[in-house]
Amino acid sequence: MACKVKTFGMEIKPLKTMQELAQLDELVxxxxxxxxxxxxxxxxxxxxxxxxxxxxxxVRVIAYEE
Known part of the structure; x- marks a missing residue:
């Protein structure tokens, strides 16, 4: 199996960090x-x-196998 890498990004605004982190988790x-x-x-x-x-x-980076 080959290792692959995927990068995700999320803008963070003051006082909304928990909501944005939850959105990033959901995206991943x-x-x-x-x-x-x-x-x-x-x-x-x-x-x-x-x-x-x-x-x-x-920026969240994951390394994974399919």
Whole structure:
């Protein structure tokens, strides 16, 4: 089996972070369910920041096998 990688991104706005994280989780879970993912190898989250160092988004990367 080959290892594949998929990247997801989500903009994060002040005071809505929990809702946006839930949406990101749903997006990833839907991808896993709809694409026949048999095994997740790794999941990694990384924040993105603006020029002031404030978090403005989140990038989630998954490595998986079909």
């Amino acid at each position: 879970n839907r991808f896993v369910a709809e694409n026949g993912v048999k095994r997740l190898i790794a999941v990694s989250d990384t924040p993105t920041t603006d020029d002031k160092g404030e978090t403005i988004g989140l």
